[in-house]
Amino acid sequence: xxxxxxxxxxxxxxxxxxxxxxxxxxxxxxxxxxxxxxxxxxxxxxxxxxxxxxxxxxxxxxxxxxxxxxxxxxxxxxxxxxxxxxxxxxxxxxxxxxxxxxxxxxxxxxxxxxxxxxxxxxxxxxxxxxxxxxxxxxxxxxxxxxxxxxxxxxxxxxxxxxxxxxxxxxxxxxxxxxxxxxxxxxxxxxxxxxxxxxxxxxxxxxxxxxxxxxxxx
Numbered sequence: 001x002x003x004x005x006x007x008x009x010x011x012x013x014x015x016x017x018x019x020x021x022x023x024x025x026x027x028x029x030x031x032x033x034x035x036x037x038x039x040x041x042x043x044x045x046x047x048x049x050x051x052x053x054x055x056x057x058x059x060x061x062x063x064x065x066x067x068x069x070x071x072x073x074x075x076x077x078x079x080x081x082x083x084x085x086x087x088x089x090x091x092x093x094x095x096x097x098x099x100x101x102x103x104x105x106x107x108x109x110x111x112x113x114x115x116x117x118x119x120x121x122x123x124x125x126x127x128x129x130x131x132x133x134x135x136x137x138x139x140x141x142x143x144x145x146x147x148x149x150x151x152x153x154x155x156x157x158x159x160x161x162x163x164x165x166x167x168x169x170x171x172x173x174x175x176x177x178x179x180x181x182x183x184x185x186x187x188x189x190x191x192x193x194x195x196x197x198x199x200x201x202x203x204x205x206x207x208x209x210x211x212x213x214x215x216x217x
Contacts, residue, residue, distance in 0.1 A: 004029035007047055008054035009036055010216050011118070011209040013109070013170035014066045015054040019212065020166045021070055023203035025077040033216035036122055067097055070163045082163045089157040096149060096156050096164035103142045104171050111135035113171075116178040132180065139175075139184055147188030154197065161201065169198035170207075 004022060008015025010033055022029045038044050039051040047055045048064045055062065056069045058076070063069050074082045084090045115132050119125035146168065150156055156164045172195050175181050185192040198204055205211075 003057075003059045005032055005057040006030070006054055007032045007034050007044075007057070008212075009034050009039075010212040011121075012053050013105075013113075013174055014052075016170040016173075016207050016212070017066055017167045018054050018056065018069050018073070019207040020170065020201075020203040021073050021082065021163065022077075023206045024082070024161070024166070024201070025073070025080065027073075027077050031212065031215040066167070067101065067163075070097075070167070074163060080160070082161065082166070084157050084162060092149070093157045093162045093164045096146070097167050099142065099146065099149075100164070100167045100171055103138075104146070104168065108135055108139040108142055109171050109174055112139060112178060112180055113174040116180070117174060136180065136183075139180070140187070143184045143188055143191060147191045150190055150194055152190070155194070161198070165198060166203070169195060169204060173199065173204075 004027060006015065006018055006022070006029055008018070008031070019029070019031065034044055034053055039053070045051055047062065050064075052064070054066060054069065055064045056072070058072075063072055071083070084093060112132055112135050115125075115127040120127065153159070155161050156168070172191070175184060176195060
């Protein structure tokens, strides 16, 4: 029996970042699936007043917002550490995490990922090609900046993964399933190589959409 319970939608990149962090730290947890149509339901709103995922329960402590959850897990499960000790590296990690939330997801992932993956797979929708095309300039800008921040390093803040790496990898793996991926990564091949390194980690392999769906079954 574990004290960690993650409430999320299978396939959610935000939920996956939390699950991959728990896996990387070797922590036992239980996954509780939230149906997409239940986000505004009374039961889920009692967990998250804004109707989003993920939500973490740790014993009698409940927490929502992915960045808060990840930082909490890194404090209560300190090994292996996923936050750099150096203040400047920690600041770069925080910057990359905010880029993931505010620029990679907002206006990019929530458009391209939804139109190509979520809508067709979960709702039977046909992709809106105009919406995808309109989101591509912003996506190119974000990919370019992420590649610049990554530089020639193995990971975003050094030679080992950080919280930022797990956040961004969960988001970029969605893009990798779209036909837009080659065009987005052609100018920044280091970003595609980095995602390959991340996806080779056991924590990422254990938290694919299919694996998480199996957890929920």
